[in-house]
Amino acid sequence: MAKARGGTTTAGPGHLDALDGYVADSLYPSSFHAAFAPPNIDAILTHGGIASPRGAAPRGPFTMVDIGCGDGIGLILNAAAHPEGHFIGIDGNPAHIELGASIAAAGGLPNIRFEHACFDAARGALHAATADYVQCQGVLAWVSEANRGHVLDLAGHLLKPGGVLAIGYNCLPGWTPIMAFQQMVRALAADRRGTPVERFEGALAALRAADVFGREHWEWIDGLRARFPADYFAHEYLNENWCPLWAGDVVTAAAARALACAGQARPYRLRPDLALKAAWRRSLDAIESAAARETATDLFTGNWFRTDLYVKGAVRRLTAKARDEARMSGWWAATKPAGEARFEARTAAGTMGFDNAAAHAILATLADGPQPLSVVQGLGSADLLNAIDALFMAGEVIAVDPPASVPHASAVNAAIQAAGVGATINGAITRHGAIEIVRGSPSTLTDEQSRRLGF
Numbered sequence: 001m002a003k004a005r006g007g008t009t010t011a012g013p014g015h016l017d018a019l020d021g022y023v024a025d026s027l028y029p030s031s032f033h034a035a036f037a038p039p040n041i042d043a044i045l046t047h048g049g050i051a052s053p054r055g056a057a058p059r060g061p062f063t064m065v066d067i068g069c070g071d072g073i074g075l076i077l078n079a080a081a082h083p084e085g086h087f088i089g090i091d092g093n094p095a096h097i098e099l100g101a102s103i104a105a106a107g108g109l110p111n112i113r114f115e116h117a118c119f120d121a122a123r124g125a126l127h128a129a130t131a132d133y134v135q136c137q138g139v140l141a142w143v144s145e146a147n148r149g150h151v152l153d154l155a156g157h158l159l160k161p162g163g164v165l166a167i168g169y170n171c172l173p174g175w176t177p178i179m180a181f182q183q184m185v186r187a188l189a190a191d192r193r194g195t196p197v198e199r200f201e202g203a204l205a206a207l208r209a210a211d212v213f214g215r216e217h218w219e220w221i222d223g224l225r226a227r228f229p230a231d232y233f234a235h236e237y238l239n240e241n242w243c244p245l246w247a248g249d250v251v252t253a254a255a256a257r258a259l260a261c262a263g264q265a266r267p268y269r270l271r272p273d274l275a276l277k278a279a280w281r282r283s284l285d286a287i288e289s290a291a292a293r294e295t296a297t298d299l300f301t302g303n304w305f306r307t308d309l310y311v312k313g314a315v316r317r318l319t320a321k322a323r324d325e326a327r328m329s330g331w332w333a334a335t336k337p338a339g340e341a342r343f344e345a346r347t348a349a350g351t352m353g354f355d356n357a358a359a360h361a362i363l364a365t366l367a368d369g370p371q372p373l374s375v376v377q378g379l380g381s382a383d384l385l386n387a388i389d390a391l392f393m394a395g396e397v398i399a400v401d402p403p404a405s406v407p408h409a410s411a412v413n414a415a416i417q418a419a420g421v422g423a424t425i426n427g428a429i430t431r432h433g434a435i436e437i438v439r440g441s442p443s444t445l446t447d448e449q450s451r452r453l454g455f
C-alpha cells in the first residue's frame with residue numbers, strides 16, 4: 001500500500017489501495033494543460049482588464065505550483081520552456097513523485113522540484129504567499145469533500161496577493177448523463193481482483209453485456225479509449241468520491257479563501273458577445289451573485305468542464321490604455337500551417353465568422369514564427385484586437401511568450417522518451433513556452449512546426 005507523507009492513506013473498496021478514496025495503485029498519465037500555461041493565463045487576464053502575476057515582464061522570474069501534479073510531465077514541459085520560472089509539483093502518490101523527479105533529474109532541469117505530500121499536510125511543506133500561479137487540473141471533482149477544502153486552502157495559502165489559481169474540474173449539468181455510468185462501473189469493479197486497469201476493464205465488459213446504456217454512451221467511451229492510455233480510465237471512474245461539481249459551489253468555496261473568480265481559462269469563452277446568445281447574456285446580466293451567474297452560464301451552455309481562474313486578494317485592474325497596450329505587445333503563434341486556417345468557428349452562440357483583412361494579416365505575419373501583435377502592418381489597433389480575439393477563441397492562434405533560450409529542452413525530451421512515457425504526452429517545449437500537440441505524436445517538432453512555433 002502506498003504511504004503518503006503526513007496524509008491519510010487507506011485501503012479502499014475491493015483491492016484498491018487508495019489516497020483517501022483516490023486510486024493510488026496505478027500511475028496517472030499526466031497531461032500538459034495549455035489553458036494553464038502562464039502565457040495563456042496572462043492573455044485571458046489581460047483581456048479581462050486584470051493585471052497578470054507577471055505584469056509587463058513576461059520573462060521575469062515567477063513561481064508556479066501544481067497541486068495534484070500526477071507524474072508531473074506537464075509541469076516539466078513548462079519548466080523546460082520557462083527557465084526564468086520556478087516550478088513545484090505536489091502529489092500524494094509517491095510513485096508519481098518518483099517518476100517526475102527522475103525525469104527532471106535526468107533532463108538536468110534546475111528549476112523544478114517535487115514534493116510528496118497529501119493535500120491536508122502540504123501546507124506545512126511550503127511557504128505562504130510564494131506562488132504567482134497555482135494550477136490544479138483534474139483533482140477537485142475526483143477527491144472527497146474534505147480534500148476539496150484542503151486543495152482550496154492550500155491554493156489560498158500559497159498564492160501571493162494578485163496571484164492566480166487555475167483550476168479544472170468536471171462540472172454540472174454536462175456530466176449528468178455520465179454520473180449513472182460512473183456509478184455502475186465503480187459498483188461492478190468493487191469486488192473484482194487485479195490491477196485498477198484490469199478491474200475497470202472487467203467492470204466495463206460486464207456493463208456492456210448488461211446492456212443498460214444506449215449506443216451513444218458506448219460510442220463516447222470507446223472514442224475516449226482509442227485516445228487515452230488505459231490507466232486514465234481507472235483514475236477517472238474508480239475513485240470513491242468522484243463527483244462533478246456545480247461551478248457556483250466552487251466559486252463560493254474559493255471566495256471564502258479570498259480567491260475571486262476572474263473568468264475561464266479556455267479561450268473559446270473569451271468574449272461573451274461571441275460565445276453566448278444575446279438572450280442568455282441579458283439573463284446573466286440581471287444576476288448579481290457571481291456564484292449563481294457562473295452556474296447559470298453552465299446551464300445555458302450545457303457545460304461539462306470548468307477551467308476557472310481565481311485571483312488572490314484585491315483584483316488589480318488595468319486602465320483601458322494599459323490594457324490595450326499590454327494586448328498589443330502580447331506575442332502570438334499560429335496553430336496551423338499557412339493556408340489551413342478556417343475563418344469561422346462554432347461557439348455556444350452559433351457560428352462566428354472572421355474572414356476579414358485583420359485576421360488574414362495577423363496569420364500572414366505569424367506564418368514564419370511567433371510575433372507580437374504590434375508588428376502587424378497597415379491596420380489599426382481596434383481591428384487587430386478584435387481579430388485576435390476571434391482567432392484566439394477559434395484556436396487558430398495561441399498566446400506565447402517572447403523567445404528565450406531553453407538549454408534543457410533536448411535533454412528533457414530524451415529523458416521523457418527514456419522513461420517510456422513519450423508516446424502518451426500531449427505537449428512540446430519551444431523557445432516561446434510549452435505548447436499542446438496531438439497526444440501520441442513525437443515530442444520533437446517537425447521543421448514546419450519548429451519554424452511556425454519558434455523553436
Ligand SMILES: C[S@@+](CC[C@H](N)C(=O)[O-])C[C@H]1O[C@@H](n2cnc3c(N)ncnc32)[C@H](O)[C@@H]1O
Binds near residue numbers: 069
Ligand atoms: C486525475 S490526476 C491529475 C493529474 C494532473 N494534474 C493532470 O491533470 O495530468 C489527480 C491527482 O491527484 C492526486 N491526489 C489525489 N488525492 C490526493 C490527496 N489526498 N493528496 C495528494 N494528492 C492526491 C493523485 O495522486 C493524482 O496524481
